[in-house]
Amino acid sequence: MTPEEVLEILEQLRTGTIKEYYVENQFFLDFRKELVKQKDFKHFQGTAERGGNVRYQYLQEARS
Numbered sequence: 714m715t716p717e718e719v720l721e722i723l724e725q726l727r728t729g730t731i732k733e734y735y736v737e738n739q740f741f742l743d744f745r746k747e748l749v750k751q752k753d754f755k756h757f758q759g760t761a762e763r764g765g766n767v768r769y770q771y772l773q774e775a776r777s
Contacts, residue, residue, distance in 0.1 A: 719747040726757065726771040738765030742761040 722744075725731045736744045736759075744767075749758060755775035759767045 714743040716747050733770045736767045
């Protein structure tokens with residue numbers, strides 16, 4: 714997964730174009746590397762799934 718692909722997915726989550734995105738465990742580190750650079754990082758919520766996959770959603774209010 715390229716940084717450009719990750720940024721596009723993050724923007725789609727922000728704008729509500731997509732409600733959630735599943736990241737397979739093999740792409741998790743690539744995804745997270747770009748995610749933590751975002752100024753609104755705390756608005757993204759990741760939920761671990763079975764097998765090491767993570768489901769991300771964008772929250773209107775930042776998590777604590």
